[in-house]
Amino acid sequence: MPGASVRTTCPYCGVGCGILAKASGAHAAEISGDPSHPANSGRLCSKGTALGDTLGPGGRLLHPLIRRRDGTLRQVHWATALDRVADGFSAIVDRYGPEAVAFYLSGQLLTEDYYVANKLMKGFIGSANVDTNSRLCMASSVSGHRRAFGADVVPGTYEDLDTADLIVLVGSNAAWCHPILFQRIAANRRTRGAKVVVIDPRRTATAEEADLFLAIAPGMDSVLFCGLLVHLADTDHIDRDYIEARTSGFAAALNGARALAPNVVATAAATGIAPEKIAEFFALFAETACVVTAFSQGVNQSAQGTDKVNAIINCHLATGRIGRRGAGPFSLTGQPNAMGGREVGGLANQLAAHMGFAPAEIERARRFWNAPRMATREGLKAVAMFEAIGRREIKALWVMGTNPVVSLPNGSAVREACGQLDLFVVSDNVIATDTIDAGAHVLLPAAGWGEKDGTVTNSERRISRQRAFLPLPGEARPDWRIVCEVAQRFGFADAFSFSSAADIFREHAALSGFENDGTRAFDIGALAELSDEEYAALAPVQWPLPKTAPGRERFFADGSFFTPDHRAQFVSPVAPGPRAALTGHHVGHGRLSPAAAPLLNAAERQAIEPVDLGQWPTDRRRGYTAGIHRGMVGTLRQRKVRTLRRGRSAHVDSRPSRSMCS
Numbered sequence: 001m002p003g004a005s006v007r008t009t010c011p012y013c014g015v016g017c018g019i020l021a022k023a024s025g026a027h028a029a030e031i032s033g034d035p036s037h038p039a040n041s042g043r044l045c046s047k048g049t050a051l052g053d054t055l056g057p058g059g060r061l062l063h064p065l066i067r068r069r070d071g072t073l074r075q076v077h078w079a080t081a082l083d084r085v086a087d088g089f090s091a092i093v094d095r096y097g098p099e100a101v102a103f104y105l106s107g108q109l110l111t112e113d114y115y116v117a118n119k120l121m122k123g124f125i126g127s128a129n130v131d132t133n134s135r136l137c138m139a140s141s142v143s144g145h146r147r148a149f150g151a152d153v154v155p156g157t158y159e160d161l162d163t164a165d166l167i168v169l170v171g172s173n174a175a176w177c178h179p180i181l182f183q184r185i186a187a188n189r190r191t192r193g194a195k196v197v198v199i200d201p202r203r204t205a206t207a208e209e210a211d212l213f214l215a216i217a218p219g220m221d222s223v224l225f226c227g228l229l230v231h232l233a234d235t236d237h238i239d240r241d242y243i244e245a246r247t248s249g250f251a252a253a254l255n256g257a258r259a260l261a262p263n264v265v266a267t268a269a270a271t272g273i274a275p276e277k278i279a280e281f282f283a284l285f286a287e288t289a290c291v292v293t294a295f296s297q298g299v300n301q302s303a304q305g306t307d308k309v310n311a312i313i314n315c316h317l318a319t320g321r322i323g324r325r326g327a328g329p330f331s332l333t334g335q336p337n338a339m340g341g342r343e344v345g346g347l348a349n350q351l352a353a354h355m356g357f358a359p360a361e362i363e364r365a366r367r368f369w370n371a372p373r374m375a376t377r378e379g380l381k382a383v384a385m386f387e388a389i390g391r392r393e394i395k396a397l398w399v400m401g402t403n404p405v406v407s408l409p410n411g412s413a414v415r416e417a418c419g420q421l422d423l424f425v426v427s428d429n430v431i432a433t434d435t436i437d438a439g440a441h442v443l444l445p446a447a448g449w450g451e452k453d454g455t456v457t458n459s460e461r462r463i464s465r466q467r468a469f470l471p472l473p474g475e476a477r478p479d480w481r482i483v484c485e486v487a488q489r490f491g492f493a494d495a496f497s498f499s500s501a502a503d504i505f506r507e508h509a510a511l512s513g514f515e516n517d518g519t520r521a522f523d524i525g526a527l528a529e530l531s532d533e534e535y536a537a538l539a540p541v542q543w544p545l546p547k548t549a550p551g552r553e554r555f556f557a558d559g560s561f562f563t564p565d566h567r568a569q570f571v572s573p574v575a576p577g578p579r580a581a582l583t584g585h586h587v588g589h590g591r592l593s594p595a596a597a598p599l600l601n602a603a604e605r606q607a608i609e610p611v612d613l614g615q616w617p618t619d620r621r622r623g624y625t626a627g628i629h630r631g632m633v634g635t636l637r638q639r640k641v642r643t644l645r646r647g648r649s650a651h652v653d654s655r656p657s658r659s660m661c662s
């Protein structure tokens with residue numbers, strides 16, 4: 001489809017930059033930033049800029065394949081492969097029950113793909129064993145938000161990064177991981193004089209740009225923010241009226257904080273930061289009204305991740321700095337559609353449309369879907385799911401668009417577990433991954449970026465369209481269509497008769513507004529009746545967008561939260577426990593050869609401190625371990641390009657340095 005530029009969205013990270021893509025042949029495109037997209041206003045980092053280089057045909061999975069007894073793969077018709085999947089899952093459910101099957105999804109899937117997979121498993125197969133690689137990067141933030149706000153909500157917008165007077169980056173190397181947002185922060189610092197504080201065990205590229213860098217001991221973020229809460233209270237920099245009228249639990253949280261970090265000296269001793277630097281940070285925070293505290297994987301990927309998130313939120317609640325322009329806690333999402341996946345219930349402890357497993361919520365989803373076999377309790381989360389596979393309790397698994405053998409902890413156990421499955425299905429767009437190598441029985445060729453159509457939601461709750469501008473190669477199909485065809489073979493033709501991504505989006509939007517009445521944060525009911533043409537032309541929009549009430553840019557400006565008493569909840573801190581062991585796949589540590597690491601990420605290799613300072617125990621998610629182990633360094637670049645094609649950003653080590661950003 002050569003011709004005009006198509007407006008679409010970058011598939012790499014949660015910034016969600018708009019892109020103009022113009023096909024130039026079947027496997028190439030000219031890429032530029034979309035000036036009209038609010039996330040990036042035309043700018044792209046090096047990853048987005050290089051998207052056109054990732055569209056080549058090499059390494060694609062182009063046809064359905066089934067593994068023979070001798071381990072080789074043979075090409076089959078789509079009907080044969082789909083029958084094998086449907087018959088195999090059905091037989092296992094009939095014999096062992098619905099808890100014996102599972103789906104493992106990806107933050108790189110589109111919302112429409114996620115929606116049908118979740119609907120099939122939770123409403124029609126009757127199990128909640130649906131989880132996603134997004135759990136690895138976002139579960140702590142989700143839990144922290146739910147504990148404090150009663151809902152999985154990021155209150156602010158990117159505009160707050162432009163208008164804050166103080167931006168605190170905690171566990172975030174935004175210069176590499178969210179480059180376009182970092183450019184906005186740097187522009188604010190340059191043009192408005194905003195101060196930037198970076199809190200991280202490593203002196204990253206982001207730290208180099210900070211006004212104040214706090215080299216914190218790993219795992220001590222919650223102690224630092226406990227110390228800050230105490231300081232704010234002791235120096236009378238809290239908003240007592242807000243605390244009284246809009247929150248619960250302040251006294252207990254403050255007492256708990258005081259026990260952990262009673263003063264600057266104690267905070268310094270626990271965090272390893274010089275007392276004068278702590279005092280400087282505390283004073284800056286106390287005296288600046290417009291503060292955004294942005295956090296990312298250094299906070300999330302931790303045994304204390306949820307407590308870290310709540311320790312940060314506590315300080316914003318205590319000062320009433322939330323829901324206001326230029327102020328609030330801000331979770332920076334790693335994956336391009338981690339938030340969209342959660343909107344439709346991509347996690348095992350969610351149902352759909354921000355509903356859980358309370359009886360009324362199960363019943364509501366059942367009525368909306370006219371579902372014959374609703375899941376009635378939470379399913380197994382990612383790690384537990386693969387442990388259950390290892391114990392042979394789960395016997396059939398469908399992995400869509402991700403590589404758990406590489407991305408999950410204890411990869412060798414995950415590989416071994418996958419090899420024991422009675423039925424192991426992988427839908428992907430590449431023919432070789434560590435997970436496929438673990439013995440997948442059925443391979444289903446899925447569409448890649450530029451070939452598929454749907455929506456994604458970025459870190460600021462903005463839903464943007466990914467649009468197709470290239471033809472589907474070989475026999476590849478969109479993920480949603482593959483799931484629907486399997487569902488139809490299960491006997492659920494009516495419920496999965498979607499003919500387009502637009503069809504699915506309308507149902508998804510309608511469910512979000514179904515019996516909502518403001519009780520659930522996620523509501524895009526106003527989009528439930530979009531025509532095909534309106535869906536095709538949909539401009540980036542932020543939720544909520546209820547049908548019968550105006551949308552709002554920020555949550556909680558009115559001081560009302562989604563908790564039962566509508567008050568925000570302070571969470572009492574817990575003393576940090578011992579640190580979990582870091583993975584042996586850490587770059588520069590153990591299994592990555594010194595020769596390979598610079599190929600994967602020269603900039604990080606140079607910057608990384610000794611591994612014991614690292615706060616990111618899932619560096620293994622960058623992948624390529626199988627290739628490295630086989631000494632395939634020469635093929636790494638090829639595999640990287642193939643993997644990138646579908647926007648597998650969580651599994652590639654392609655972080656740009658700031659100097660590479662355009």
Ligand code: SF4
Nearest residue numbers: 010012013017045048
């Ligand atoms: S990788 Fe992230 S910051 Fe870079 S262009 Fe894509 S969405 Fe934007």
